Amino acid sequence: MSVEAAGKRRMYNTTLDAELIRKIKILAAQLEKRQNDLLEEAIRDLLQKYGLSTG
Numbered sequence: 001m002s003v004e005a006a007g008k009r010r011m012y013n014t015t016l017d018a019e020l021i022r023k024i025k026i027l028a029a030q031l032e033k034r035q036n037d038l039l040e041e042a043i044r045d046l047l048q049k050y051g052l053s054t055g
Contacts, residue, residue: 028035047053 024035024038028038031038
């Protein structure tokens with residue numbers, strides 16, 4: 001079950017490098033996906049890289 005399906009979404013604010021923001025906006029537009037979905041995908045990949053479960 002995804003986090004969204006479980007209704008456990010929370011706001012999380014931070015600052016990011018301006019060039020990273022620009023590139024994620026471009027990628028999201030090219031893929032016709034939400035920026036948030038791409039950022040969550042990247043975080044899941046990072047957690048997997050370091051052996052942490054996301055489930």
